[in-house]
Amino acid sequence: MENPATTPLEEVRSNIARACKPARRDPGEITLIAVSKTHPATRIIPLIEQGQRVFGENRVQEAQAKWPELLERYPDIELHGIGQLQSNKAEEAVALFNYIHGLDRPSLLKALARAVDKSGKRVPCFIQVNIGEEPQKGGCAVADLPDFLAKVRETAIPIAGLMCIPPFDIEPAPFFALLAKLAADNGLTGLSMGMSGDYETAVMLGATHVRVGSALFGERA
Numbered sequence: 001m002e003n004p005a006t007t008p009l010e011e012v013r014s015n016i017a018r019a020c021k022p023a024r025r026d027p028g029e030i031t032l033i034a035v036s037k038t039h040p041a042t043r044i045i046p047l048i049e050q051g052q053r054v055f056g057e058n059r060v061q062e063a064q065a066k067w068p069e070l071l072e073r074y075p076d077i078e079l080h081g082i083g084q085l086q087s088n089k090a091e092e093a094v095a096l097f098n099y100i101h102g103l104d105r106p107s108l109l110k111a112l113a114r115a116v117d118k119s120g121k122r123v124p125c126f127i128q129v130n131i132g133e134e135p136q137k138g139g140c141a142v143a144d145l146p147d148f149l150a151k152v153r154e155t156a157i158p159i160a161g162l163m164c165i166p167p168f169d170i171e172p173a174p175f176f177a178l179l180a181k182l183a184a185d186n187g188l189t190g191l192s193m194g195m196s197g198d199y200e201t202a203v204m205l206g207a208t209h210v211r212v213g214s215a216l217f218g219e220r221a
């Protein structure tokens with residue numbers, strides 16, 4: 001290789017660039033969200049120092065404990081809330097995050113719309129789709145998506161696109177392709193899909209945002 005990867009961040013970036021080639025995509029279209037959940041600031045700072053500016057957290061409380069200090073030091077960071085969100089945390093999530101992935105139900109929509117109106121901070125949200133129709137998983141049912149999108153469009157919340165977490169341990173490509181089709185059918189361009197095990201596949205199938213944790217930080221405790 002002419003450009004040997006030396007850090008996990010460089011390796012992930014070069015894997016994304018490689019996955020772009022057969023799909024004829026520009027790596028600049030893809031946002032790498034470094035998922036720093038469970039990792040302390042001391043693990044996050046080296047990535048920031050290497051130039052990473054987009055991070056994801058799945059718990060509001062953990063993010064509140066960790067990020068305000070880091071954001072003061074590195075004000076150009078973009079923070080994404082990626083996990084299941086409880087309605088009673090909507091106000092705090094809107095205050096802290098630049099994007100929210102996981103808007104998936106009317107009760108949460110109501111809480112987020114109220115928080116956005118109250119704060120005036122119009123945080124773009126990805127609509128989570130339960131792409132594998134798994135009863136235990138969050139996400140809007142595929143069949144309910146058009147109605148739910150219409151409800152979101154009645155609020156001040158900008159729709160960033162669609163998000164999914166495919167079923168565990170099955171080839172994810174068909175689920176990514178389905179999410180891409182649902183987005184296209186509904187006039188949406190953002191696609192938050194792909195994690196450490198499958199982000200290259202997701203990029204080939206149109207992901208605009210990949211959420212990568214363990215490939216950057218190592219396994220979580």
Ligand SMILES: *Cc1c(COP(=O)(O)O)cnc(C)c1O
Pocket residue numbers: 035037058082083165195196197211212213214215
């Ligand atoms: C933890 C998490 C990720 C990252 O998972 P890895 O497999 O560590 O890359 C991505 N998306 C969501 C919603 C997560 O909760």
